Amino acid sequence: MNPTTSRAPARTLTTIGLVAGLALAAAACSSDPRTTAADPTDTARPHGYVAGATESQEPQLRLLAVSATGDAALHDLLTADTTDLDAVDAPEHSATDGRFLLTSDDDRTTVVDGGAWTVDHGDHTHYYAAEPRVVGTLDGGGRVEVHSSETMTAVTWPDRGKAVLLDRSALGQGDLDVTARLDATVLLPTAGHLVAASGDTVRVLSADGEDVRAEQPCRNPAGGIVTRAGAVVGCADGAVIVDDDGETRAVPLPETTASAVPGPTAFAARAGRPTVAGLAGNTGFWLLDSREGAWRHVPTDRPLRAVVAVDDADEHVVGVDDQGRVVVHTMSTGAVATTDALVGGAAGQLLQLDAQRAYLADPEDGVVHEIDFADDARVSRTIELPVAPVAFAEVGL
Amino acid sequence: MTRRSPATRVRRPARPLRTARLLGVALVAAVSAAGLSACAPSTTDRPLVAVTTNILGDAVAEVVGDEAEVVVLMPAGADPHSFEVSAKEAARLRDADLVVENGLGLEEGVARHVAAAAADGVPVFTAGDAIDALEWSTEDDSGPDPHFWTDPARMLDVVDALGDELDEAGIGTPGATAYRERLEELDAAMTTAFATLPEDRRALVTNHHVFGYLADRFDFRVVGAVIPSGTTLASPSAADLRDLASAIEEAGVPTIFADASQPARLAEVLAEEVDVHVAIRPLATESLTAEGPASTYLGMMRANTDAIVDGLSISNRE
Numbered sequence: 001m002n003p004t005t006s007r008a009p010a011r012t013l014t015t016i017g018l019v020a021g022l023a024l025a026a027a028a029c030s031s032d033p034r035t036t037a038a039d040p041t042d043t044a045r046p047h048g049y050v051a052g053a054t055e056s057q058e059p060q061l062r063l064l065a066v067s068a069t070g071d072a073a074l075h076d077l078l079t080a081d082t083t084d085l086d087a088v089d090a091p092e093h094s095a096t097d098g099r100f101l102l103t104s105d106d107d108r109t110t111v112v113d114g115g116a117w118t119v120d121h122g123d124h125t126h127y128y129a130a131e132p133r134v135v136g137t138l139d140g141g142g143r144v145e146v147h148s149s150e151t152m153t154a155v156t157w158p159d160r161g162k163a164v165l166l167d168r169s170a171l172g173q174g175d176l177d178v179t180a181r182l183d184a185t186v187l188l189p190t191a192g193h194l195v196a197a198s199g200d201t202v203r204v205l206s207a208d209g210e211d212v213r214a215e216q217p218c219r220n221p222a223g224g225i226v227t228r229a230g231a232v233v234g235c236a237d238g239a240v241i242v243d244d245d246g247e248t249r250a251v252p253l254p255e256t257t258a259s260a261v262p263g264p265t266a267f268a269a270r271a272g273r274p275t276v277a278g279l280a281g282n283t284g285f286w287l288l289d290s291r292e293g294a295w296r297h298v299p300t301d302r303p304l305r306a307v308v309a310v311d312d313a314d315e316h317v318v319g320v321d322d323q324g325r326v327v328v329h330t331m332s333t334g335a336v337a338t339t340d341a342l343v344g345g346a347a348g349q350l351l352q353l354d355a356q357r358a359y360l361a362d363p364e365d366g367v368v369h370e371i372d373f374a375d376d377a378r379v380s381r382t383i384e385l386p387v388a389p390v391a392f393a394e395v396g397l
Numbered sequence: 398m399t400r401r402s403p404a405t406r407v408r409r410p411a412r413p414l415r416t417a418r419l420l421g422v423a424l425v426a427a428v429s430a431a432g433l434s435a436c437a438p439s440t441t442d443r444p445l446v447a448v449t450t451n452i453l454g455d456a457v458a459e460v461v462g463d464e465a466e467v468v469v470l471m472p473a474g475a476d477p478h479s480f481e482v483s484a485k486e487a488a489r490l491r492d493a494d495l496v497v498e499n500g501l502g503l504e505e506g507v508a509r510h511v512a513a514a515a516a517d518g519v520p521v522f523t524a525g526d527a528i529d530a531l532e533w534s535t536e537d538d539s540g541p542d543p544h545f546w547t548d549p550a551r552m553l554d555v556v557d558a559l560g561d562e563l564d565e566a567g568i569g570t571p572g573a574t575a576y577r578e579r580l581e582e583l584d585a586a587m588t589t590a591f592a593t594l595p596e597d598r599r600a601l602v603t604n605h606h607v608f609g610y611l612a613d614r615f616d617f618r619v620v621g622a623v624i625p626s627g628t629t630l631a632s633p634s635a636a637d638l639r640d641l642a643s644a645i646e647e648a649g650v651p652t653i654f655a656d657a658s659q660p661a662r663l664a665e666v667l668a669e670e671v672d673v674h675v676a677i678r679p680l681a682t683e684s685l686t687a688e689g690p691a692s693t694y695l696g697m698m699r700a701n702t703d704a705i706v707d708g709l710s711i712s713n714r715e
Contacts, residue, residue: 055476055479056658057656057657057658058624058626058627058657058658059626061626061627061628077627077628077631078626078627078628078658080631119479121478121505122533122535122538122539122540123533123535123538123540123542123606124478124606126476126478126479228537228538229537274537291537313640354628355623356625356626356628356629356637357628357629370628370632372629372632372634372636372637374634374636374637375634375635375636375637378634380631380632380634381631381632
């Protein structure tokens, strides 16, 4: 068993789903003679109302961890409080979209709501927190991936070529509402459509998955990510990028390296950022600027086991090498900083990050190492968890 | 992932409604007189004006006085971008004699209910249509800035246009003249107060996103700042504070205006880690509070003016 947690940075939740705990206050018959306001006794809760959710001034960052036996816990990074959650099936695989953590065994897949999420409205951002909970299970297991838009959550089991679409606001209210089932190895929901890969083709589908709007050849599609510049699907010889209007383009790997260096089969980046990273076999990593459609191969001293692009002003890229060390590349200067070995070499995949910190879980010691990647890969905190995580998500993103 | 591309934003078509309006008024007036009896009987014979945001609700209530019942959909202290209404409130919106909304994309949570009311023929007054709008933009997105109320002169434009709209809907505006005068007084008071600040101090280093219009009107620079989060304050480095510190140094201001969950801790680490000595104050932004100075629009604006002038006048260099 070698669990992997892949990050799907698409953040989300419809604005309709957000009311969060904004008190629907004020009286229908206010004593203030000038105005009256909403009726507090109204039992018709607005669509998307999430009981107990509150809006905050900053990201409500939490770590969600599940042990090899299925014990689950949540650690609040702001308060340092840790809460136990209901146990789930013993996980063999996992994936997160920055709010939900999905874990799976061979037979079924469990959805856990981390209860914290961010909604980016362009000129401003909303941060929400609600009670975490185990939402429920989906039939079907195996390696799993999850990606979300504001209204939809797409769960894919790439080894079986199956995928389902879930209503994301229902999910936030504790209901697993499957709205469509598709045959796909990659499924990415974007603002107006779905991007699905199967066979050797990437298809742009209508939001309900019914109609095909565009097709683009893509040999051996594997791995996908949604960024603010479009949806990215990995192909044997490069990537297909689908923009918000549903226009597709193929972005081949640079010809000189295409045969010598393996292409990425998974992508990871800070939530929504347009530059994404993927492993280049044992040679280092790839960066793909999904806005410019430009690849860049970056060789590393040691093979990496995980890599995530921060895509901040200094263009940090955070990786974990085969000796369990965190390696931070600062692309703007070329500097490379490395920590001591923090985890076993095989455990290096449990890497998550936000705009300021990266988190690397150690399944053997039951701790999470917090890395300040902008400060020469400083280990800023070591956080103890009540469960030794084999599945791990940073939520609130 | 930014989902806020112009194509996906929920927008109500503002103009086409006007033709439907006159038909709607008579019908809706009859319905509302009969149907809105949940409250005291004395309110049921008055026309109903439904207002989306509490800032506009305050202005509308001042203008109409006792001539109309004013229902404000947005609770005190709520976020205008994300508050929502119940099915019952949405139905009430459709029974109104006039709906007043901010527009320019502000009320994302209720836009569809306003659109439904408009489709029923309820006249809708969109405040954003009455002003000269500014644009916001980020590296890959842009749109009209809906936060016009931070400029009292634009608020005056809105109140003038609102008066015309109320006249057309047959709703009296006994308070309009007095409220106009108070807005003009506010405008004059803000002009005088900000004039006491030297030009090079007129900078708002802030994580609030609503002060573009205030800056436009009173010649301030807005320096957007990212406030380090609670996770970084637990074990901060100079790198965490670099962007904020350089924004503060460039602006040369003794106070920043920010919502921060731990303002005292932030000020402390700025001093310790990067030797930047600064006061941190929040401003009232886009929602009136139930009580206190920001419980009215005029009070909120005066409180902010005082906070800005005080904050930028102090000296806390050590």
